[in-house]
Structures are given as C-alpha cells and as structure tokens.
Amino acid sequence: MRDEDKTKEQLLCELKELRKRIVELETGEEETRGKSEAEREVYKLNEELEKRIAERTRQLDAINEMLKKLSEREAALQESEERYRTLVENVNIGVYRVTAGAPGRFVQVNPAIVKMFGYDSIDEFMLVPVAQTYQDPEKMLKFGRKIERFGVVKDEELRLQKKDGTPIWASATARAQYDADGRIKWIDGVIEDISERKQAEEALCKAKEEAEAANRAKSDFLASMSHEIRTPMHAILGMAELLSETPLTPEQHKYVEVFKNAGENLLSVINDILDLSKVEAGQLELENVDFDLAEIVEKAGEVLAIRAHGKGLELACHILSDVPVDLVGDPIRLRQILLNLVGNAVKFTEQGEIVLAVRTHDPQAFVRENAEVVELLFSVSDTGIGIPKEKIDMIFEKFTQVDSSTTRKYGGTGLGLSISKRLVELMGGRIWISSESGKGTRVFFTARFGIQKEHKKRADLRDVKIKGLHALIVDDNATNRMILREILSGWGVLGAEAEDGETAIAEMKRAKGSGIPYDLILLDYVMPFLDGCGVAERMKEEQLVEGATIVMLTSDLGRGDPVRFQELGIAGYLTKPVKRAELKDGILAAVGKAKAAVGEPSAPVVPEAHAPLRILLAEDSEDNRLLLLSYLKKMPYQIDTAENGAVAVEKFKAGKYDLVLMDIQMPLMDGYAATREIRKWEREKSVPETPIIALTAYAYKEDRQKSFDAGCNGHLIKPIKKADLLEAIKEYTGGMRE
Incomplete structure (x- = not known):
C-alpha cells in the first residue's frame, strides 16, 4: 500500500505544477499570443497524465491480483501440509525420514512406525540409531547402497526387529532427496509390516509341500495297489484263458466267461483310477x-x-x-x-x-x-x-x-x-x-x-485292379450301406444298395436283364424276413449270380455255417464292423484278383528246421511261472526258469539264450538291476545283446521308460494275454525257430 501512496503523491505534484503554469500563462504578457498554444500543451499533458494514471492503475491491479494468489497459495499449502501431516500421522504404514550415510538417524517419523517397532513414543524412537532396527546389518548396508545407486528402491523385503528383539518382516520403499550440489541430503521412505503375509506364504509353502508329499504317497500307493492286484489277476485271467482252450461243456464255458469278464472289469476300474490320479497330479504326458x-x-x-x-x-x-x-x-x-x-x-x-x-x-x-x-x-x-x-x-x-x-x-x-x-x-x-x-x-x-x-x-496299386467293378450292397441298416458305399466309391467301385433280400433279388434280375450284371455282392447275414443265406439260395435257384461273387457280412466269427456257405456259392465272409483293408482284400479275393479266398487265412510259411528257441524266464511268483510256462508249453521253445534276478543273471552267463522274459519286481535283485548286469556282461564279453522283455504289474508310462533305460527291449503289462506274449516273442526274435 505504501507504493500506491507514493504514486498518488507524485501525480498530485505534477498536477499542481501544471495548474501553476496555466495561471502564469493566463496573467502574463503572453496571455493573448500563447493562449492557444497553452491550451494545446495543457490538453497534451492532461492526456499523458491520464495514460500514466491508467497504466499505474493496471500495475496496481496486477500487484493486487498477485498478492491475492500468493495469499491463496499460502493458504492451500498450509491446508495441504495439514492434510499430509494428518495422513502421515494416521496412516497404518510407517513413514520416516533419515539422514544419509552412517550413522543414520531418524529425522522425522509417524506414530505408525513407532508402534510397528514397539516403542512408547516418537521422542523415544527418534533417539534409536537406524542400524538398531535391522536384524542383519549387512542387509542394511546393501539397502543403502541400492538407494545411492538408483535414487529410489521399491518394495524391498527386509528382516527387521522390534524394541524387544522380536523379528518382523517389512516391505520398504525409499527415495533419496538431494541438495543443490547433488549430494544426498536425507532419505524419505515408507515401510509396511508384512509379517502376517510372510507367515501365510510360509504356511502355504508348507501346505504345498505336504500336499505334494501326500500326492506322491497316493501315487506310490496306487502304483503298489496296481502291482499287488495285477500280479494275482495275471494268474487268474491267464488260467481262465487257458481253461477256455480246453474241452468244456456249455455251462462250464459260461462260468469261465463270467470270471474272465469280471476280471477284465476289475482291471478297467484299476486303470481308470490310476489314470485319474495321474491327470489330477499333472503327471500324465501324451506321446508324440x-x-x-x-x-x-x-x-x-x-x-x-x-x-x-x-x-x-x-x-x-x-x-x-x-x-x-x-x-x-x-x-x-x-x-x-x-x-x-x-x-x-x-x-x-x-x-x-x-x-x-x-x-x-x-x-x-x-x-x-x-x-x-x-x-x-x-x-x-x-x-x-x-x-x-x-x-x-x-x-x-x-x-x-x-x-x-x-x-x-x-x-x-x-x-x-x-x-x-x-x-x-x-x-x-x-x-x-x-x-x-x-x-x-x-x-x-x-x-x-x-x-x-x-x-x-501313400498309395495302393491294388486300387487300379478294383476300379470300375460293379457291387451290390445288401444290408437292412442304412448306416452300414452308406459307409460301405462311400468306401467303395473312394476306390472307384460302382456301388448300388438294397435294403432287404427281396429288393436285392429284384435288383439282380434288373441288372442281369440290362446286360450289366454285378461283379460282387456284399450280403448282410442277419436281415428281417429273408436273411443272407435265404437271399443267396434264391439267387442261386434263379441263376442270378453267374459271374458274380458273394461275400457275407457277419456280426461275429461264430455265426454262419461254413458248409452251407460253400453250398450256396458264398466265397467267404467279413466280420462287422468291416475294416477298410479287409474289405479291399476281400473284394480282390472275391473277384479272383488275390491268391487267398475271402475269410480264409493265408497259408503259413513253413520254416526251416531249427533247434528250439531258448528262453530264460525270470519270475518270482510260482503261480505266474506256471501260467507263463502253460502259455508256452505247446510252442517249440526250450525254457529255463529263475526265481529272482540274481539267479537269472547267473543262468544267463552260464547258458546261451535267444530271449529273456524278465519280471521287474523280484527279491534279492529286481528286474532292472538284473537287466543292467546282463547288459554290462554282454559289453564286457563283446557279444550281441539278447532281447529282454520286461514283465511288470506297473502300468505307468514312466515305468515303461524305466524298463527301456535299464536295457529292456520290450515291456508287457500284467495281466499278460497269451496272444500278446506270443506276439512279443515273435517280434523280438524275428519269428525264428517257431
């Protein structure tokens, strides 16, 4: 306001001087001659004065506005500082300012940090050296070096301690504040007690470890259960299979089928439980x-x-x-x-x-x-x-x-x-x-x-031989007709359909009359009103099949009378559901393009005379040894047995074998160890490896890999079917001496 008073005084002085000049002009000798000039000068001075007054007024307004804004900013700053102070004092997170370098001292703290460390007052806590709040001084130094290097450190987990020495976990965020020379003046930070979270994490980790241990125990139990059940089931189902091959009355045959089916159902349940366990544990991996x-x-x-x-x-x-x-x-x-x-x-x-x-x-x-x-x-x-x-x-x-x-x-x-x-x-x-x-x-x-x-x-040159053939599909099931016709069409065979026997006979008559008879008749055996044999009999009586061949489609191998089939001119049969490869072979055979007749197996190749195949069977279970020997007793094999892995190794070294059947779980020395010993001996003697087939009740994929890693060539899971065992022996011996 003092500047404003001075400005007004100056303007009044100038105004007085101007009036004095006017009076002099009016009373002086120049009154007449200079009156006009004086008026112009007065007008000019007055105009200038008004401009200066307006400019000064604007300046005063600007100063007043500036003072007003400064006053508002000061009030806002005070309000902000008050809010910040209230926030800092009432927040649950510790807030602090400490001096840079050693020894660090607290400059400013809030009540939360005092409570966090277990002190009674801010004054008491302010006297505590920063180092005294750390459990590990080395960790404090590392934290300080990070701040010096990066200027700010966020969410650093620190192990601190309370006034009474109780450890606490804390998450700290700190930022360096610099002076004009770029040196760290002090460090501001916030700190949160995360002890409960860390305890929860440790509890979760422990629970996870316990769950994993329980899961491993469950897997081990299931694997053991699988082994303990599969081993006797191997003997039960195997003996049932052998019993079914002996002469039985129909009633006895039914009894055997009942306990075979019951055993298969039990194994299916075991397999489902094992698979579910593997899937839930995330341990099931797909092959590629x-x-x-x-x-x-x-x-x-x-x-x-x-x-x-x-x-x-x-x-x-x-x-x-x-x-x-x-x-x-x-x-x-x-x-x-x-x-x-x-x-x-x-x-x-x-x-x-x-x-x-x-x-x-x-x-x-x-x-x-x-x-x-x-x-x-x-x-x-x-x-x-x-x-x-x-x-x-x-x-x-x-x-x-x-x-x-x-x-x-x-x-x-x-x-x-x-x-x-x-x-x-x-x-x-x-x-x-x-x-x-x-x-x-x-x-x-x-x-x-x-x-x-x-x-x-991939191509089949036989497609050329059947392309253009005419075939009639006779089946009361529309789905079967559609599938067969689509397959035949893909091979270039011209197919027609008949949904029952009467329709088929009518179609055969039509084709014969047109001069384009069918080359092949695919005839369903079981149809309503007129079955396959009835249709074939009518076709033969009415001479509708001259130049054509009939192939019967049966539901299973037990149906149909082969003698009657032959009497009716039926070349053979195919079992439903018909396989593509078998259908093609059947067509070729039926039209005289193949060597074998439809439905008849190819004649076996007669091997040259050889000494019997020598097999070493290592199996600790007497029941399973008896079963496997029974499987193989009609085969031209010479079989030696061993009741554990150690005996198997000794017999292998002393004899000369073409194949080893190795049970995995045996006393004294298991199958894995025995296989490794055999492979080691073969390397030392520089002799070719003898095929070894693992016989195991363990059904997991990794169990099969363990067999291969030990040196086995094959892996059969108990209960083992006779056909599977014979097929494996043939595969790994190349069919020699059979």
Missing part, C-alpha cells in the same frame, strides 16, 4: 508318435463289436474320405477315449445302432495349413436311453452317473468320461454331448494331431 488312425478306430470298434452284437446292436465305424490317416500323436490315449465312449454307448443302448464317425473339424483350415496339422471331429452316436438335458453338465464329473438307478442297472464307476475329458483337453480339444432322455446320445470331441510328412505319397 506316428500312427494309423484307421487302425486305431477300427480296432476300437473290433474290441467292442462282440459286446454290441451280443445285444443285437449294429456297430459301425465311419472315417470320411477327406480325413488323413497317417497322423502323429498319442494313439494309446486316443484308443482309450474311443473305447470309453463307444463302451458307454454299448452299455446304455438296448436296441438300434452305434456309429463311431471321424471327420475333419474344419476342412478349409486343413487345406490352408498344407497338411502339417489337422483338427479332427470324432462323434459316437447311439440310439440308447439318452440323458436328460439338466443332467448333461454333470456327466463329465468323476464318480458320477445320471442317477443311482442307472448305476445299479448298468454298473460302472463314472470315471470313464471324466478321464476322457481330461485326455481330450491334453490333445488340444474339447468334448460335449447332445442328448435327450429316451432319444439317444451323441458325444462329440475334437483333437489336434500332426500329419506325417509322407502321408500324401
């Missing part, structure tokens, strides 16, 4: 090997065909023509999924049909990817009891079936679909169900597979 999709699908159908046909059901397998079959993936797990789904369909279907179909999920994507990978869509359709819509979501839960009455009637653990879902997800796909109660069920799943690089080069 070359395989033939058609073989996997058709064998899955073949395994379940007897059960399906026993219930009077049709079981068909349909691989669409655009599906590549030379794939890369895990064929064993794919087969497991298919067996689970088709097995369920057979179980819950009382009449009608079951169709296993495979197609490319996105044919255009398959083409775009240039046959490097393909996503396939599998479906299993049945005409069974169906599933209520509200129950579909729960169907994939383990140990779950639609309702208790279903469990009582059909049995089962409810594990199959749960395991299938996990396996499908491991294959990069998903699984879902479309169903209504009483209207059948369709289960779909997708899976991704690699495609073998050479799959496009």
Whole structure:
C-alpha cells in the first residue's frame, strides 16, 4: 500500500505544477499570443497524465491480483501440509525420514512406525540409531547402497526387529532427496509390516509341500495297489484263458466267461483310477508318435463289436474320405477315449445302432495349413436311453452317473468320461454331448494331431485292379450301406444298395436283364424276413449270380455255417464292423484278383528246421511261472526258469539264450538291476545283446521308460494275454525257430 501512496503523491505534484503554469500563462504578457498554444500543451499533458494514471492503475491491479494468489497459495499449502501431516500421522504404514550415510538417524517419523517397532513414543524412537532396527546389518548396508545407486528402491523385503528383539518382516520403499550440489541430503521412505503375509506364504509353502508329499504317497500307493492286484489277476485271467482252450461243456464255458469278464472289469476300474490320479497330479504326458488312425478306430470298434452284437446292436465305424490317416500323436490315449465312449454307448443302448464317425473339424483350415496339422471331429452316436438335458453338465464329473438307478442297472464307476475329458483337453480339444432322455446320445470331441510328412505319397496299386467293378450292397441298416458305399466309391467301385433280400433279388434280375450284371455282392447275414443265406439260395435257384461273387457280412466269427456257405456259392465272409483293408482284400479275393479266398487265412510259411528257441524266464511268483510256462508249453521253445534276478543273471552267463522274459519286481535283485548286469556282461564279453522283455504289474508310462533305460527291449503289462506274449516273442526274435 505504501507504493500506491507514493504514486498518488507524485501525480498530485505534477498536477499542481501544471495548474501553476496555466495561471502564469493566463496573467502574463503572453496571455493573448500563447493562449492557444497553452491550451494545446495543457490538453497534451492532461492526456499523458491520464495514460500514466491508467497504466499505474493496471500495475496496481496486477500487484493486487498477485498478492491475492500468493495469499491463496499460502493458504492451500498450509491446508495441504495439514492434510499430509494428518495422513502421515494416521496412516497404518510407517513413514520416516533419515539422514544419509552412517550413522543414520531418524529425522522425522509417524506414530505408525513407532508402534510397528514397539516403542512408547516418537521422542523415544527418534533417539534409536537406524542400524538398531535391522536384524542383519549387512542387509542394511546393501539397502543403502541400492538407494545411492538408483535414487529410489521399491518394495524391498527386509528382516527387521522390534524394541524387544522380536523379528518382523517389512516391505520398504525409499527415495533419496538431494541438495543443490547433488549430494544426498536425507532419505524419505515408507515401510509396511508384512509379517502376517510372510507367515501365510510360509504356511502355504508348507501346505504345498505336504500336499505334494501326500500326492506322491497316493501315487506310490496306487502304483503298489496296481502291482499287488495285477500280479494275482495275471494268474487268474491267464488260467481262465487257458481253461477256455480246453474241452468244456456249455455251462462250464459260461462260468469261465463270467470270471474272465469280471476280471477284465476289475482291471478297467484299476486303470481308470490310476489314470485319474495321474491327470489330477499333472503327471500324465501324451506321446508324440506316428500312427494309423484307421487302425486305431477300427480296432476300437473290433474290441467292442462282440459286446454290441451280443445285444443285437449294429456297430459301425465311419472315417470320411477327406480325413488323413497317417497322423502323429498319442494313439494309446486316443484308443482309450474311443473305447470309453463307444463302451458307454454299448452299455446304455438296448436296441438300434452305434456309429463311431471321424471327420475333419474344419476342412478349409486343413487345406490352408498344407497338411502339417489337422483338427479332427470324432462323434459316437447311439440310439440308447439318452440323458436328460439338466443332467448333461454333470456327466463329465468323476464318480458320477445320471442317477443311482442307472448305476445299479448298468454298473460302472463314472470315471470313464471324466478321464476322457481330461485326455481330450491334453490333445488340444474339447468334448460335449447332445442328448435327450429316451432319444439317444451323441458325444462329440475334437483333437489336434500332426500329419506325417509322407502321408500324401501313400498309395495302393491294388486300387487300379478294383476300379470300375460293379457291387451290390445288401444290408437292412442304412448306416452300414452308406459307409460301405462311400468306401467303395473312394476306390472307384460302382456301388448300388438294397435294403432287404427281396429288393436285392429284384435288383439282380434288373441288372442281369440290362446286360450289366454285378461283379460282387456284399450280403448282410442277419436281415428281417429273408436273411443272407435265404437271399443267396434264391439267387442261386434263379441263376442270378453267374459271374458274380458273394461275400457275407457277419456280426461275429461264430455265426454262419461254413458248409452251407460253400453250398450256396458264398466265397467267404467279413466280420462287422468291416475294416477298410479287409474289405479291399476281400473284394480282390472275391473277384479272383488275390491268391487267398475271402475269410480264409493265408497259408503259413513253413520254416526251416531249427533247434528250439531258448528262453530264460525270470519270475518270482510260482503261480505266474506256471501260467507263463502253460502259455508256452505247446510252442517249440526250450525254457529255463529263475526265481529272482540274481539267479537269472547267473543262468544267463552260464547258458546261451535267444530271449529273456524278465519280471521287474523280484527279491534279492529286481528286474532292472538284473537287466543292467546282463547288459554290462554282454559289453564286457563283446557279444550281441539278447532281447529282454520286461514283465511288470506297473502300468505307468514312466515305468515303461524305466524298463527301456535299464536295457529292456520290450515291456508287457500284467495281466499278460497269451496272444500278446506270443506276439512279443515273435517280434523280438524275428519269428525264428517257431
């Protein structure tokens, strides 16, 4: 305000001087002559004065505005400082300022940090050296060096201590504050007590370790359970198989089949439990090997065909023509999924049909990817009891079936679909169900597979020999007719259909009259009104099959009378569901293009005379030794036995064997150790390796790898079927001396 007063005084002085000048002009000698000039000067001075007054007024206004803003800023700063002070004093996180360098001293702290370290007051805590709050002085020095280097350190976990020495975990964030010369003046920081969090983390870590230990114990228990059950089951099922090969009355044969089926069901439950355990533990890994999709699908159908046909059901397998079959993936797990789904369909279907179909999920994507990978869509359709819509979501839960009455009637653990879902997800796909109660069920799943690089080069020169043939498909099931016609069409065979015997006879008459008779008749054995034999008999009586060959399609090998087949001119039979390769061979045989007759096995090659194959059998279980010896007693083999690994090694060194059958779990020396000893001895003696086949009740993938790592060539899982054992012996001895 003093500057404003001075400005007003100065303006008044100038105004007085101006008036004095006017008076002089008015009274002086120049009154007349200078009056006009004086008026102009007065006007000019007055104008200038007004400008100066306006400028000074603006300056004063600006000064006043500036003073007002400064006053507001000062008030806001005071308010902000008050809020900050209130926040710092009431926040639960410790806030501090300490001096830089050693010895560090607290400059400013809030009540929270005082409470955190267990002191009674801020004044008391301010006297405490910073180093006294650390459990590990070296950690304090490292923390200080980080601040010096980076200027700021965030979320550093520190081990500190309270006034009474109680350790605490803290998370600290600190920032250096610098003076004008760039030196650290002090360090500001915040600190949070994370002791409870660390305790929770330690408890979680401990719980995880305990869970992993429990999971390992569970896996070990399941593996042990598997071994303990499989070993006696090996003897039970093996003896049942041997007993079924002996002369039995129909009633005795039925009894044998009952306990064979019961044993197989028990093993299926064990396998499901083991697989579920592996999946839940995240230990199940898929293989990545070359395989033939058609073989996997058709064998899955073949395994379940007897059960399906026993219930009077049709079981068909349909691989669409655009599906590549030379794939890369895990064929064993794919087969497991298919067996689970088709097995369920057979179980819950009382009449009608079951169709296993495979197609490319996105044919255009398959083409775009240039046959490097393909996503396939599998479906299993049945005409069974169906599933209520509200129950579909729960169907994939383990140990779950639609309702208790279903469990009582059909049995089962409810594990199959749960395991299938996990396996499908491991294959990069998903699984879902479309169903209504009483209207059948369709289960779909997708899976991704690699495609073998050479799959496009796969070709069959026999296609040329059957291209252009005329075939009549006679089957009352529309699905079977559709599948057969599609397969034949892919080979260039011209196929026609007849849905029953009378229609077939009429079509044969028409074809004969047109001068273009059929070369081949694919004739279903079981049809309503007029069965396959009845149709063949009519065709023979009416001379409709001249130049044509009839192939009968039967539901299983036990059906049909071979003598009557021959009398009716039936060249042979094919068993449903018909495999593509067998169908092609059958067509070639039927039209005289192959050496063997349809339905008859090729004559075995007569081997040259050799000494018997020498086999060393190492097995500690007397029952299993008896079983395996019984399997092989009709074969031209010379077999020595050993009751443990140590005896097996000694006998191997003393004798000369073509093959070793090595049980894995034996006393004194197990199969792994015995195999390693044999391989070591062979290397020392520079002799060729003798094939060793591991016989084990351990069913995990890693168990098979352990066998290979020990030096075994093959791996058979108990219970071992006679056919599997003979096939393995043939594989690893090259079929010599059989």
